Amino acid sequence: MSSTAPDTAPRGHIPGTRRPHAPTAAPPRALVPRALRALRRAAPALVAHLAVHAAGLLLLASWAHRKHHGVWPILAAQWDANWYLGIADHGYTPDLGTAYNTNNMAFFPLYPLLVKVVAVVTPGTRASTGLGLAVAVSFFAAWGVFAVGDRLHGRRAGVLLTVLWAALPVGLVQWMGYTESLFTAFAAWALYAVLTGRWLWAGACAALAGLTRPTGVAVAAAVTVTALLSLRGRFSSRALAGALLAPLGWCAYVGWVGLRLGRWDGYFAVQRLWHNEWDGGADTLRRMRELLVYDHTPELFLVLVTVTLIGSAVLFALSVWDRQPLPLLVFTGVLLLIVLGSGGVYFPRARFLVPGFPLLLPLALHLSRASRRFRALALSTAVLGSAYCGGYMVLVWPGAP
Numbered sequence: 001m002s003s004t005a006p007d008t009a010p011r012g013h014i015p016g017t018r019r020p021h022a023p024t025a026a027p028p029r030a031l032v033p034r035a036l037r038a039l040r041r042a043a044p045a046l047v048a049h050l051a052v053h054a055a056g057l058l059l060l061a062s063w064a065h066r067k068h069h070g071v072w073p074i075l076a077a078q079w080d081a082n083w084y085l086g087i088a089d090h091g092y093t094p095d096l097g098t099a100y101n102t103n104n105m106a107f108f109p110l111y112p113l114l115v116k117v118v119a120v121v122t123p124g125t126r127a128s129t130g131l132g133l134a135v136a137v138s139f140f141a142a143w144g145v146f147a148v149g150d151r152l153h154g155r156r157a158g159v160l161l162t163v164l165w166a167a168l169p170v171g172l173v174q175w176m177g178y179t180e181s182l183f184t185a186f187a188a189w190a191l192y193a194v195l196t197g198r199w200l201w202a203g204a205c206a207a208l209a210g211l212t213r214p215t216g217v218a219v220a221a222a223v224t225v226t227a228l229l230s231l232r233g234r235f236s237s238r239a240l241a242g243a244l245l246a247p248l249g250w251c252a253y254v255g256w257v258g259l260r261l262g263r264w265d266g267y268f269a270v271q272r273l274w275h276n277e278w279d280g281g282a283d284t285l286r287r288m289r290e291l292l293v294y295d296h297t298p299e300l301f302l303v304l305v306t307v308t309l310i311g312s313a314v315l316f317a318l319s320v321w322d323r324q325p326l327p328l329l330v331f332t333g334v335l336l337l338i339v340l341g342s343g344g345v346y347f348p349r350a351r352f353l354v355p356g357f358p359l360l361l362p363l364a365l366h367l368s369r370a371s372r373r374f375r376a377l378a379l380s381t382a383v384l385g386s387a388y389c390g391g392y393m394v395l396v397w398p399g400a401p
Contacts, residue, residue, distance in 0.1 A: 038147070041155065045146035045162035046139055052166035053138075053175050056387040060172070063391045074176075076131035079400035080107070081177030087112035088119070088126055096261050096269055105257050105270045110211040110249075111179045130177040138174045138181035142166065144188025145357045151195050152325070153365060160379075161364040165357045167382040169304055170350045172390030173401055183213045184355040187331065190219050190246075191358070194226050194327045199238040202227070203245030210250030214271075215352065218334035220247040222327040229326070276344035283343035284309070301347065301397040304389060308350040312336060318362040328358040351401050 057071070064071050077085065083104055092105050111130075119129040145165050150158030165184075166174065174181045190205035206223040210216030227243035230236065258266035271277065291298045291306050316332055339352045353359075367375050393401050 039143070041150070042143050042146045042158075044155075045159045046142055048159060048163045049139065049142040049166045052163060052171070052383050052386065055383055056172055056390045057175070059387040060391045060394070063395055067395055069395060072128075072131075074394045076127040076177045078394075080179075081127070081130060083107050084112045084115065084177060084179070085126055085130060088116040088130070092260070094260075096266070097273070099273070101274055103270045103273050105260070105267070106274050106276075108179070108210075108212055108214065108216070108253055110208060111182055114182075127177065131175075134177055134181050135175050137185050141174070141181050141185035141188055144185055144192055147192045148188055148195065148328075148358070149361065149364060151192060152361070153368070157361075157364050157368045160367050160375075161357065161360055163379055164360040164363055164367075164382065165354075167379070167386040168354060169308060169386055169389040170354060170393060170401060171386045172393060173351050173354060176401070178351075178401075179212050180351065180354045183209055183216070184357065186212060186216075187219045187355050188357065190223055191327055191331060194223055195325060199223075199227055199236065199242030200245070201242075203242035206246035207249035210247060211253055212249075213355075214250075215335055215338055215355070216250045217247070218331050218338065220250055221334045222331035225330050226327040271344075274344060276342055278338075278341050279343040281341045284340050284346070284349075287346045299397070301393060305347055305350045308353065309340060312353050312356065312359055313340070315359040315362055319359060322362055322365075324358065324361060328361075332356050332358050347397075347399055348401065 060074075061071050064074065075081075084107060087104055087107060087109070092109075093103055097103055111133075114133060115126055115130045118133055119126045122129050122132070142162050142165070146158040146162045148158070149161035165171070174184075186205045186209035190202050190209060193199070193202035193205060202223045206216070206219045209219040223246035224243045227239040227246075230239050254267045257270065258264050260266065261269065263269065268277075288306050288309070291302055313336065316336055319329060319332065335353065335356050339349055367378055370378070
């Protein structure tokens with residue numbers, strides 16, 4: 001850890017974590033220097049994040065050129081990106097409908113709303129705006145990932161955690177017109193706010209995460225559960241407010257869909273149209289068994305998804321063994337419960353786990369203690385593997401990431 005703990009814990013202290021200094025209201029003129037100091041500390045992680053994605057883009061551009069594909073349409077205007085752009089252009093569909101895979105209310109509203117607003121003051125198309133927004137917020141997400149790792153285990157672990165997050169096998173989606181970067185940013189800063197006792201910031205970030213993706217409920221659970229448990233030691237109105245604020249974004253959108261469709265289960269009816277229902281993991285296990293046991297020529301991308309799911313479950317077990325702070329375990333636990341326990345489409349499951357960066361903490365800690373040669377070899381392998389998997393995902397695999 002990079003600093004020593006104070007003698008007394010402020011209200012809202014999270015058991016099992018370093019005792020944070022009680023947050024105080026800094027004068028406005030002090031906020032900018034403080035932010036600049038934090039940014040300088042995070043600079044190596046942000047540069048590494050840029051380098052990882054630059055390597056991936058170079059390979060993607062070369063591969064796409066040989067296949068006579070353009071890189072920009074792949075990143076900015078295909079698959080889910082096209083759905084978000086449609087919402088930004090035309091809004092949501094007015095009714096439930098009956099056709100599979102056609103109701104856009106399955107997609108949460110914050111990202112297309114931001115695209116629509118930012119496009120008013122930026123040149124180019126909304127697709128360009130959406131891609132630029134995703135790339136920009138990926139750095140804010142990387143900063144949050146670093147901040148959590150640095151807070152818990154020091155600067156080296158924070159940088160390594162950021163590199164591993166950027167170099168995920170499907171890490172390319174962080175620089176596509178998708179919501180993974182925006183959601184990870186809110187999740188990371190919500191968790192950091194919890195770790196530092198900033199309950200209102202934690203609740204606000206969790207509420208925004210809940211307006212970004214369905215799995216925003218995992219962020220809300222992490223903030224609410226931890227805040228309520230902190231009240232056992234000493235009552236804090238800020239902790240209670242943060243606990244109540246955290247689920248409002250997710251509940252607001254789900255409630256709005258229900259009102260729009262005139263039925264209490266409106267959002268879940270939409271998900272059923274996309275064949276997405278929670279079945280306790282039965283469909284996930286069936287697909288894994290088919291791919292790993294019965295299919296003699298499995299599709300490489302589906303094997304990658306399967307290995308990612310199994311690896312994530314193993315990393316969660318290691319996180320529990322390492323006694324990670326409660327908010328991180330609640331977040332990743334609920335996220336895994338949703339992703340592994342849902343039926344329906346199988347191939348996007350690895351992408352759904354991109355925001356679960358705390359799962360990578362055991363790997364980051366191991367690398368921080370390893371020799372320099374092993375660390376360089378492991379990171380180089382991760383970066384090159386991510387670049388290849390990203391190119392394969394969008395140029396060879398025929399479906400959406």
